[in-house]
Amino acid sequence: xxxxxxxxxxxxxxxxxxxxxxxxxxxxxxxxxxxxxxxxxxxxxxxxxxxxxxxxxxxxxxxxxxxxxxxxxxxxxxxxxxxxxxxxxxxxxxxxxxxxxxxxxxxxxxxxxx
Amino acid sequence: xxxxxxxxxxxxxxxxxxxxxxxxxxxxxxxxxxxxxxxxxxxxxxxxxxxxxxxxxxxxxxxxxxxxxxxxxxxxxxxxxxxxxxxxxxxxxxxxxxxxxxxxxxxxxxxxx
Numbered sequence: 605x606x607x608x609x610x611x612x613x614x615x616x617x618x619x620x621x622x623x624x625x626x627x628x629x630x631x632x633x634x635x636x637x638x639x640x641x642x643x644x645x646x647x648x649x650x651x652x653x654x655x656x657x658x659x660x661x662x663x664x665x666x667x668x669x670x671x672x673x674x675x676x677x678x679x680x681x682x683x684x685x686x687x688x689x690x691x692x693x694x695x696x697x698x699x700x701x702x703x704x705x706x707x708x709x710x711x712x713x714x715x716x717x718x
Numbered sequence: 719x720x721x722x723x724x725x726x727x728x729x730x731x732x733x734x735x736x737x738x739x740x741x742x743x744x745x746x747x748x749x750x751x752x753x754x755x756x757x758x759x760x761x762x763x764x765x766x767x768x769x770x771x772x773x774x775x776x777x778x779x780x781x782x783x784x785x786x787x788x789x790x791x792x793x794x795x796x797x798x799x800x801x802x803x804x805x806x807x808x809x810x811x812x813x814x815x816x817x818x819x820x821x822x823x824x825x826x827x828x829x830x831x
Contacts, residue, residue, distance in 0.1 A: 639819055647807065649761075651819030695760065705774060706751065706811075706820060708761040 606631045608698050608709035615714050617686045624671070625681040625712045627696030635701035638679040640670065643693040643711070652694075655679060686716045720744075722823035724810050730829045731800055739795040739826045741810030749813040750793050751820065752785060756806045764808075767793060800830045 607630040617623035629638065640652040655663045655670045663670045671680040683690055696709040723742040731737050743750050752764040763777035767787040778784070782800075787793040797804055807827050811820040 641819075641822075648824055649809065649811070649820075649822035651821070654819055697761075703774070704749065704768060705763055705766055705776075707763060708753075710760040 606633070606636075606698055606700055606703075606707050608696050608707055610696055610709035610712050612712045613710075615712055617683075617714065617716055619688060619716055619718050620685055622682060622684045623686055623714065625683070625694050625696075625714065627679045627681065627709060629677050629679065629696075629698050631677075631698065631700055633700040633702055637699045637701075638670070638672070639697040639699070639706065640668070640679075640681045641695045641697060641708075642690075643695060645692070649695075653681070683714075688716050688718065690714060691716045722810055722812050722821050724808075724823035724826050726826060727824065728827045728829075730831060733802060733830055734799055736796065736798045737800055737828065739797075739808050739810075739828070741793045741795070741812075741823060743791065743793070743810070743812030744814075744821055745791075747812035747814045747821070748790070749815075750787055751811045751813075752793070752795050753809045753811065754806045755809060755825070761809065764795070797828075800828075802830045804828060805830045 609628045636657045638655045642650045653665045653668045655672045667684045669682045693711045695711045699706045725740045748769045750767045753761040765785045766774040782798045785795045807825040809825045811822045813820045
């Protein structure tokens, strides 16, 4: 069965610094997609970035990049130049092609301080 | 509409009552998902609809939970004989394809007293 693991319950980072949020996954499928979502205190789920299992390049979206290491089954999110507004919960998620079901990790709470 | 719409935004109900939660997905999105998020927890998958296919109900926690999707659009999640442990935020999401992110609604906060 597929599984997503986020081992960091909380992270702190100073404004303007970069931070890496860890995510490892387990799947027997060859085709899958990896997602990161941000959930601020308001509760909304905001899609940040997507990486397909067959994508050769690491995904990037503005200040967000995904460090995809397929052999290690890791998909870490890198946020560059952190901003105070980045403070939120961050969820890693995976969808296997054969089920289309999106499974979430337990999340990492990121706090950015001045 | 422009986004996924969920109603009501908040619902307080007495233990033992039935509740219905509504989700109106983005027009044209064929996939619709329901998730549950308990306080401070991650998202728990409940049920998934894709087009006219039979729904994946593998995440429903008990037979008190059911969902339907009419006309491939609006979905209703029904919880019968609510229990206090059903208290959570129920999130609906829709998607237009396997390589696209899900768009979530703002959720329904259910409180069972």
